[in-house]
Amino acid sequence: MRIFKKLIWGIVGLLLVLAIIIAIGIFLLSPTYSGEMELSQLNNKVDVYYDNYGIPHIYAQEEEDAYRSLGYVHAQDRLWQMELMRRIAAGKLSQVFGEDLVNTDKFFLSLGIDDASQKTVDQLDLNAPMVRLSQAYLDGINQFMDNGPTPVEFYLTGIEKRHFTTKDIYNTVGYMAFSFAMAHKTDPLLTNIKNKLGKEYLNDLQIDVDSNTTRIRNNKPSLRDTLRNQVAEMVHHVLNKLPLPQFEGSNSWVIAPLKTKNGKVILANDPHIGFAQPAVWYEAHLSTPNYEKYGYHLAGVPFPLLGHDRKLAYGITMFENDDIDFYYEEENPSDPSSYKTPTGWAKYEVVTKTIKVKDGEDVSFSYKKTAHGPILNGILEEVSGDRPIAMSWIYTKLENKVLDALYEITHAQNLSEFQVALPKIHAPGLNLMYGDAVGNIAWFAAAKLYKMPDSTHTKFILDGSTGKDEPLGYLDFSENPMAINPPWNYVYSANNQPDSIAGMLYPGYYLPENRAKRIVKLLEPKDDWTSEDVEKMLMDGVSDINAEIVTDLAKLMDVSQLNKSQITALDKISSWKGENEIDSIAPTIYHRWIYALLKNTFEDELGPEMFQQLLSTHLHKRMIAPMAKKENSIWWDDINTSDTVESKANRVNHAFKSALMSLESDFGTKKMNWSWGRVHTLEHEHPIGQIKALRSFFNVGPFPIGATREVINNMAFGYNETGKYSVTSGPSTRRVIDFSDIEHSTSILPTGQSGNPFSKHYEDQAKMFNRGEFRKMMMNKAEIISTKRSLLTLSPQK
Template sequence: MNLLKKIGAILLVIITLLIIIVGVIAYTLKPDYSGEKELANLQQEVKVYYDDYGIPHIYGENEKDAFRTLGYVHAQDRLWQMELLRRIASGGLSEVFGVDLIGTDKFFLSLGIADASKLTAASVAENDEGVVLAKAYLDGINQFITEGPTPIEFHLTGIEKKAFVLEDVYNTIGYMAFSFAMAHKTDPLLTTINSKLGPNYLKDLHVGSTIDTEWIKNYNPASSDSIQNNLTAAVNKALGVLDIPLFEGSNSWVIAPDKTKNGKVIFANDPHIGFAQPSVWYEAHMETPTYSKYGYHIAGIPFPLLGHNRKLAYGITMFENDDVDFYFEQNNPDNENQYLTEGGYVDYEIVNKSIKVKDSYEVQFSYKKSIHGPILNGIADQVKGDRPIAMSWVYTQMENKVIDAIYGLSHSNNLKEFKTALPKIHAPGLNIMYGDEEGNVAWFATAQLYQIPDSVNTKMVFEVGEGLPLEKDLLDFKENPQAINPPSNYVYSANNQPDSIAGMLYPGYYLPENRGKRIVELLAPKNDWDITSASEMITDVISSVEPEIITNLAKLLDVSLLSENGLMAIDSLKMWRGDYELSSIEATIYNRWIYYFLENTFEDELGDELFNQFLSTHFMKRLIAPLSKDEDSVWWDDVSTTDVNESMVDIVNISFMEAVASLEKDFGNNLDYWRWERVHTIEHGHPIGQIAALRSFFNVGPYPVHGTREVINNLAFSYDDTGYYKTTSGPSTRRIIDFSDVENSISILPTGQSGNPFSEHYRDQAEMYVNGEFRKMMMNKEEIQKSKEILTFKPKD
């Protein structure tokens, strides 16, 4: 007994010591939200008031001091995220995660983002105000690196902290630009389908622009000054494993005074980005005598991409325009280091790179470049065959003024000033949404666009000597899709197809009309909008398209073939209004049915690999509705059966019966157990959360979550044969600004403000987000100064 007591006492001491050690580590590594610090090169004292959700409200006497302080407080909450984002484009992931990421690093280095960033950073004017403030922000980050505690992720991965430079800012922007592009998933896949199956199969995929959809309409009065693939399959897989966010979609609408209850503009925006922990945006409210902004910042970028003050608000969605092209090159049969041009065979440029690999040696590799761009064979594993394929990307080919543009947007005071910054965004293609206190509402599609002849199909790999020329016929920004104070009294964007410009429907990778149609359906008839009704709309989970799809398919069902559960399921679906509440049974049945419908239609021709790539494209989402009423499609016949010519009726019936059978297998015969909450979940993954023992500490969730893909509350997922829908992307924030009461505008983040797992703000908004709740974006100085936590920065002697 005495021995047991001694063992018990020893164990108690050990547990107590462990608790003390963990407590000390947590206290040491968590961010400082109060107290005093000295900051080098600070001219005057800066006060940072932290609200109840850990959002800094920075008050300084000049902008350089405020941005220097922003860099410090941003780093203490998000340094690990900054580190990862700057490493992607520069090929630095293998140094952190090892040999599995060598292929990803090779791919990104071959894109040329890092080379372009180096050239841009070297050519900027040192006295340019945007550059001055960017460097002040970087100085703040670097002081935290030097003096602040090292985030736990650096200890766990064994990497050293290194100072940030201007190149890192451009590398992060370059990664963001790349993650918008859909061409890598689409163009090689469509080329393969065309060569393997023929143009009839391509035609029935509905990949082109069409008049039979909900367009975003142009409206640009004359007197504007006075107005109020597969190629990335491996990369995406690698980044998905790392839980690094990809930029994927978005909603925004801005309602003019004539349609609001209080006669002032209401602005709404929810960019759709891949979920990860920490979440992508860092909120910061800054006030100086010359600058006022409540902004949303990406880690390592000084100026907010989303923001508002008392004068104006702006936000973004993805334009989805096509700015990437692929070209076959023809090698010299006598010299594989040469390729054919109009002037004969010329040498490829050979680019040599090296990659540092964790716990290993440096990997040396080289790739070829033609006049069109890098040759991706041997770099991207999914580029099959011997024919060289070059990638041409507008982002790396033109002068990069994106930082100037973001600075200009964040420092504008009115619509006229705001518009002057827009032409500086050559890529990525963005829809910039705008509203102001004077009553102006506007939408601008920003990107460097160019003439594309009708005869050129930009969604195919161009044959040798064909395709767009190197010197493109550039369009002036005034020709870009846009609408300024239209007669409808609202503007919106949901990544759907924009109206025609310069005599053409501009090619792109637009998402289906589903969200756009629902937004117009809600906005158009109502003329008494307020912040409450706008917040209900931004969390709307009803599809106005899917009940039509069910109507088209259900009329083809042979009810005599259905089981009792099948009959109850189709009767329920026929009454469904397209809602995706947690309790919805119909949502589960519909998505299971659509998966089998797609599988039975396409997998026999495509095979497993191409079918899985097909499921990741935007055009797959777009084709479901038109395919549901196309009884003559060439895809219906199952090519694996030689004695039967299957019809649409056959595919619809077998798919529905398979869906019901699989649901019975997974959840039993009681339809009440087929609820959406059982299959649709969300978990915000941290790269280190992949380790099972650390998952609950680093990851946030999982939670059942309402919504689905392509409704306004766009909580998206990928289809697979499991029948479970783990949400991978969705609203990265929901924010609503009401200019009748700016100080009570509202927002939410998916998890929390801090990326530091020891912070109380690491996950404190997660359940609110899942429940569709909001919190205030504080701007009232008297209210802010009542904060319990105040961090004061003083000039360093």
């Protein structure tokens, strides 16, 4: 008994010591939201009022003080996130995570973002307002690094803190520009399919822009090789290892006064980005006598990509235009240091880089560059073969004015000043959505677009030696898609294909029309929109397209070959209207059926590896609905059955039975156990949360979640053999800006404002986000002061 008591007291003592350590850790490592603090280089005192969700409302006498304070408070909540963001383009992830990230570092170094950032920084005017504000923001970050508590992730990974520089800002923006990498996933894959199977197999893959799809309307006012070249495989592997989210898509719409109940503009925006912890955006409200902005900031970037004030509001979605091309280069057989150009042989440029690896030796590697860009062969082991493939990316080719554009956007006072800033965005391609207090609405596709020869198809690897596949020239910004105050009284973007102003359909990697069609269907008939209506619309999880697909497929089902349970399931899904509630079983059946149909239809020709690559592109999303309507296709036949030619009906029936068998195997025969929430879950993963023992501390979730992919409330996931759909990306925020009551505009974050796991704001919005709730974005100073959670006063250093 004594031994037992000693054991109990020993355990109690251990738990007590552990509790004390945790309490001390929380006290020492938590962000400082109240009290007084001195910052060097401040000219005047700055008051930072924190609201109930940890959003800082920064009141300063001048703008540089506001941005210096922003840098400090941003860093104390998101320094770890800033650290990772700046490391991607610079090829420095291996220093943190070890040899598993060496290939990822090689890939990003070969993109040339880091070199392009250095070139841009070397040419900056240090006295320009954009540069001064950026430096003030960096000063704030660096003062926190020097004087604030070190985030726990730095201790766990053993990395040292290092001051931030302007180059780090450009590297973070460069990673954003790379974003969804659809060209890397798509172009080599399509080239491989053409070379392996023949051109006829491309006809049903929806690789071209579509003249029949729902398109964003413009309104411009009068004012040959083997499969050894596996670029697609390489990108699939390296991007899966990234510890940070990628930009995916987004929705936005702006409603003109004639369609709103209160006669004022309403803007909605929910950029779709990979879910992670911490969440992507950091909210901050800056106010000075001459400047005010409530904005959403990327980690380490001073100017908000989303924002509003009392005069105007703006948001973004991804344009999805094609700004990356791949070229086969012809190497000189008698001189491997040179390659063929239209004017003769030219020497490769050889670039050598060194990667520092945690707990390992430095890795040095070299790659060649042509006039098009880096040669990808040999950078990673997946990319081999005799024919060199070069990558041409517009982001690293042209002068980088993206930060200048962001500065001007955030300081614009009206539509004209806003529009003037947009031609400075050459990449990434963005849809800029705009609304203002005087009733203007607008949509602009901002990117440096170029025209290719009519015979050139940019979704295949091009010929780099002859000059016949080179761009003919750049379009003027006036030829970009746009709509300004259209007579239909709304503008929208859902990453779908835009109409043309320039007499051409712009090549791109557009998402299917599903979300666009639903947005138009809901917006068009209603003329009394309120902010509450818009909030509800942002949570819409109905897929009209998926319901239509089921109708097309169900017509082909041979009921005589189904048992009673299968007929019940078919009846259930046949009456489905496309809703995706957590307790519904129809979406579970639908996605198992579609995955089985895709696998049975395409994997026999492509093989398992290329089939998985296809699933990682937008192509497979674009072709599901057309294939459901298409009676004849070369893909319907199973090449493994030489004695028969399978029909579409064969494929559809076999896929349906396979889907139901897999569900019964996983969840039993009781269909009530097939609910959507059992297979569709959301977990916000922290890079260190991959360690099992630390998962519950760093990760947020998992939660069963409703909606699905390619609905307005886009909870995206990839198809896989398990039939479990872990959500990978979705709304990174939901914002509703109502100019009839600007101080009561609303938003939400997926987890919380802080990336510090010891902060009370680490995950305080997660359940609200899942339930579709919103919170106020406060701008009224009196209300902010009276309802503040805390006040942090920053004073000039004495």
